[in-house]
Amino acid sequence: MKRLYLVILLLGMFCLTACRDAEQTINAADVSENDRYGGTLTFGISVPIVGDLLDPHRSASPGNSRIQRSMFDSLVAQNEDGSFDPWLATKWEISEDQKSYTFHLRDDVTFTDGTPFDAEAVKFNFERIKKLDSPGLSLSFLGPYESTEIIDDHTVRIHFQEAFSPFLSNLATENLAMVSPVAVKERGDSFAVNPVGSGPFKVKDYTLGTEYVLERNEDYNWGPANAGHTGKAYLDELVIKIITEDSTRVSSLHSGDVDAIDTIPPQHVKVLKNDNDLNISEVELLNYNAAIQFNATKGILQDKNLREALRLGVDWDAIVRTVYLGTYDRAYTALSPSLIGADADLEEKWEFDADEAEDMLDELGWKKGGDGIRVKDGKRLSLEMIDFYANREKRMDVMTMVQNSWKSIGVELNIHTISRGEYTDRRMAGDYDMWIGSQYGPDPDGVLRAYLVAKEGYHDEYQDPKVTEMLDAARDEQDSAKRAVLYRKLLEHLFEEVYSIPVYVLPYTVAANKQVFDIGFDIKGSPYFYDTWIVSE
Amino acid sequence: MLYILSRLGMAIGVIWGSITLVFFIVNVLPGDVATLLAGDDVPTETETIHQLREELGLDRPLLVQYMDYIAGLFQGDLGTSYANSEPVLDRLLDNLGPTLALTLSSMFVAVILGLILGILSAVYQNKLLDGIIRVLSLIGVSTPNFWIGILLIWIFSVQLHLLPSIGNGSFEQLILPSIGLGITGAGVITRLIRNSILEASNEPFIRSLRGKGIGQRAILLKHILRHALIPAVTMLGMIFGEMLAGSVVTETVFSRQGLGRLIVDAIDQKDIPIIQGSILFTAVFYVCINMLVDISYRFIDPRIRLNEK
Numbered sequence: 144m145k146r147l148y149l150v151i152l153l154l155g156m157f158c159l160t161a162c163r164d165a166e167q168t169i170n171a172a173d174v175s176e177n178d179r180y181g182g183t184l185t186f187g188i189s190v191p192i193v194g195d196l197l198d199p200h201r202s203a204s205p206g207n208s209r210i211q212r213s214m215f216d217s218l219v220a221q222n223e224d225g226s227f228d229p230w231l232a233t234k235w236e237i238s239e240d241q242k243s244y245t246f247h248l249r250d251d252v253t254f255t256d257g258t259p260f261d262a263e264a265v266k267f268n269f270e271r272i273k274k275l276d277s278p279g280l281s282l283s284f285l286g287p288y289e290s291t292e293i294i295d296d297h298t299v300r301i302h303f304q305e306a307f308s309p310f311l312s313n314l315a316t317e318n319l320a321m322v323s324p325v326a327v328k329e330r331g332d333s334f335a336v337n338p339v340g341s342g343p344f345k346v347k348d349y350t351l352g353t354e355y356v357l358e359r360n361e362d363y364n365w366g367p368a369n370a371g372h373t374g375k376a377y378l379d380e381l382v383i384k385i386i387t388e389d390s391t392r393v394s395s396l397h398s399g400d401v402d403a404i405d406t407i408p409p410q411h412v413k414v415l416k417n418d419n420d421l422n423i424s425e426v427e428l429l430n431y432n433a434a435i436q437f438n439a440t441k442g443i444l445q446d447k448n449l450r451e452a453l454r455l456g457v458d459w460d461a462i463v464r465t466v467y468l469g470t471y472d473r474a475y476t477a478l479s480p481s482l483i484g485a486d487a488d489l490e491e492k493w494e495f496d497a498d499e500a501e502d503m504l505d506e507l508g509w510k511k512g513g514d515g516i517r518v519k520d521g522k523r524l525s526l527e528m529i530d531f532y533a534n535r536e537k538r539m540d541v542m543t544m545v546q547n548s549w550k551s552i553g554v555e556l557n558i559h560t561i562s563r564g565e566y567t568d569r570r571m572a573g574d575y576d577m578w579i580g581s582q583y584g585p586d587p588d589g590v591l592r593a594y595l596v597a598k599e600g601y602h603d604e605y606q607d608p609k610v611t612e613m614l615d616a617a618r619d620e621q622d623s624a625k626r627a628v629l630y631r632k633l634l635e636h637l638f639e640e641v642y643s644i645p646v647y648v649l650p651y652t653v654a655a656n657k658q659v660f661d662i663g664f665d666i667k668g669s670p671y672f673y674d675t676w677i678v679s680e
Numbered sequence: 681m682l683y684i685l686s687r688l689g690m691a692i693g694v695i696w697g698s699i700t701l702v703f704f705i706v707n708v709l710p711g712d713v714a715t716l717l718a719g720d721d722v723p724t725e726t727e728t729i730h731q732l733r734e735e736l737g738l739d740r741p742l743l744v745q746y747m748d749y750i751a752g753l754f755q756g757d758l759g760t761s762y763a764n765s766e767p768v769l770d771r772l773l774d775n776l777g778p779t780l781a782l783t784l785s786s787m788f789v790a791v792i793l794g795l796i797l798g799i800l801s802a803v804y805q806n807k808l809l810d811g812i813i814r815v816l817s818l819i820g821v822s823t824p825n826f827w828i829g830i831l832l833i834w835i836f837s838v839q840l841h842l843l844p845s846i847g848n849g850s851f852e853q854l855i856l857p858s859i860g861l862g863i864t865g866a867g868v869i870t871r872l873i874r875n876s877i878l879e880a881s882n883e884p885f886i887r888s889l890r891g892k893g894i895g896q897r898a899i900l901l902k903h904i905l906r907h908a909l910i911p912a913v914t915m916l917g918m919i920f921g922e923m924l925a926g927s928v929v930t931e932t933v934f935s936r937q938g939l940g941r942l943i944v945d946a947i948d949q950k951d952i953p954i955i956q957g958s959i960l961f962t963a964v965f966y967v968c969i970n971m972l973v974d975i976s977y978r979f980i981d982p983r984i985r986l987n988e989k
Contacts, residue, residue: 398844519934
């Protein structure tokens with residue numbers, strides 16, 4: 144009898160949860176703009192804020208930009224088709240020789256500490272980036288920057304040492320967004336954690352490591368021209384919670400502890416898509432696609448044919464499908480599909496032929512030894528991979544499958560997961576055969592350089608002057624159609640030389656409950672909450 | 681008094697040892713802090729790195745840095761974070777409360793659950809209830825606490841909508857994490873209490889009490905339990921250490937603020953001052969709790985007091 148009660152009790156509990164009132168679906172078009180104001184959105188993000196840095200000029204991490212984008216304004220805004228819209232700059236001209244950019248600035252903008260935004264402020268911002276000890280991505284985004292000339296209170300001219308076509312794209316990111324010069328001086332060191340911008344939201348409170356509470360900037364009236372509305376943001380408050388554990392993040396959305404979350408793990412995407420209480424949006428992150436990068440100038444992988452055999456011997460399609468359950472696309476080039484130049488169709492060049500890979504290895508003189516691993520001149524075909532990200536984006540699941548594929552053609556892969564410090568040391572010394580990584584950015588120039596051109600102090604994996612030449616040529620080209628052709632040639636060159644094996648295209652996914660509307664994304668794929676509104680119950 | 685003083689001396693020794701050890705381990709680990717700080721995805725000029733190193737005082741010999749650090753400690757100065765120049769002490773104090781709340785409430789769960797189940801298990805020795813409790817405690821000991829945490833969230837937050845899944849600050853937010861973390865400890869204590877009760881029941885002094893005709897219940901509560909508590913209390917110090925270690929995982933699973941999470945993020949960025957500060961705090965707790973445990977023996981077991989005289 145007791146058991147029966149228990150069963151009834153359990154059934155009752157599940158019924159209660161299952162039979163919650165079906166929410167009425169709200170039609171966004173029926174809600175007038177005035178009714179959209181108010182409410183708090185709680186958003187769970189998947190990655191920690193690296194160094195707790197909200198200062199846009201010091202961070203280089205996609206997690207940080209998920210908060211920064213709604214706090215800082217840029218001079219221009221970039222649209223999905225690559226064109227630009229006014230933001231803090233109302234219009235701009237580019238000189239004949241493409242070495243100087245003149246911007247006409249809005250005259251009604253103030254930072255949230257009351258400091259007016261003007262030509263001085265723009266000059267201060269760019270010069271600050273040049274002087275910072277640890278300038279994140281911002282310094283490289285400035286390229287061959289020379290100086291800022293103040294024409295009048297609301298006109299500036301930026302001079303470059305040479306033509307720099309990626310400038311507008313870079314300028315549209317939060318890495319080159321405007322911060323308050325007065326706050327920089329007043330706050331000193333603490334500006335890094337608690338900076339001041341001119342954006343639709345400002346910091347109200349934070350608990351480093353777990354939570355940021357942003358409140359609306361009530362004076363805001365200078366949104367980008369491509370936004371959905373004008374005036375101040377709709378939301379009263381925006382609470383960002385850092386929830387790194389995948390299953391907890393998904394659970395907290397189900398339980399209602401948060402209204403929206405990002406980076407949905409592949410195994411949850413299907414379930415959440417079928418959940419009538421939730422909406423999923425997905426954008427492509429503009430990226431140097433996650434790729435296995437070879438050390439082509441040290442060790443056995445200097446042999447291009449060997450690198451090619453490694454690429455040929457793996458069924459990349461099957462691996463990406465298996466690991467990501469169809470939620471991530473295969474990558475065929477170094478650049479993610481929406482980046483300029485990436486539309487090149489290199490797809491047909493890829494093939495999978497394990498037998499051919501084995502023949503190639505035989506021809507190269509690598510003969511199978513007793514344990515199935517190939518040997519040449521007493522040296523085993525054994526490769527070392529280094530990584531410090533643990534299983535970020537399930538990369539190590541991918542690598543384990545690659546390890547098996549290579550093993551079956553007689554190649555041994557050892558994967559070393561090490562601390563970031565040791566990793567950096569080994570990258571600098573060139574003590575590895577391969578690593579895996581991706582880099583986000585709005586323009587191919589920045590992301591390609593980050594991976595293809597050796598940084599000072601780092602081991603040069605390619606030592607290929609042709610790559611630098613091609614990169615320079617593309618950077619100097621202003622015509623975007625011609626630029627695309629140049630990048631396509633470079634991608635083909637990378638394919639021929641097998642410097643890397645692009646694996647997957649990383650999407651940025653956001654799941655939100657049905658009360659949340661219009662979470663926007665900037666061109667790079669960072670969420671932007673200016674137009675976001677929420678229906679309060 | 682002398683006893684407490686000598687304990688105190690040992691405690692300070694342990695704390696000094698642990699910070700010294702950590703100082704040298706962290707500094708010997710590969711990875712140049714200045715290079716990491718400047719950002720590894722950006723072109724770095726050696727000029728910048730040199731400047732950074734100088735500013736952080738990393739260009740001085742390790743021993744000088746060490747002496748400097750110890751001297752700072754005596755003045756209550758734990759340094760500033762390499763990553764963002766925030767004072768380390770502030771960061772630690774911010775994170776101290778949530779971690780203490782979590783570990784202490786997990787201990788509470790572990791002790792209460794462990795005591796009840798342990799006594800029941802011993803009283804109903806070899807009966808069905810004993811079997812069930814023994815299996816449960818085995819599961820508790822061997823299940824990783826992150827998995828228990830995820831399960832608790834699924835049942836109580838997602839299905840029943842009873843408790844919040846994430847965050848810290850309120851009492852409700854403390855319940856699931858403490859149960860998740862406490863269950864492991866409860867398993868250990870249950871088994872320990874059961875065994876020591878059964879052992880004590882066969883001691884001659886218990887047999888003579890029975891012979892005197894004293895009731896079973898009075899014997900159990902007044903005599904056996906007191907005897908059985910000693911190993912359990914010893915274990916408490918160790919379990920506290922385990923809870924502190926477990927809080928690293930639990931804080932991540934429940935997205936809580938705390939020392940565990942702070943330390944993980946700091947290690948990733950090689951933010952040495954934060955790592956050292958966290959270890960210092962953790963060592964101080966651990967030592968304090970174990971000192972309390974040592975002192976409490978004297979009250980539970982009069983023989984220890986008598987031996988001293």
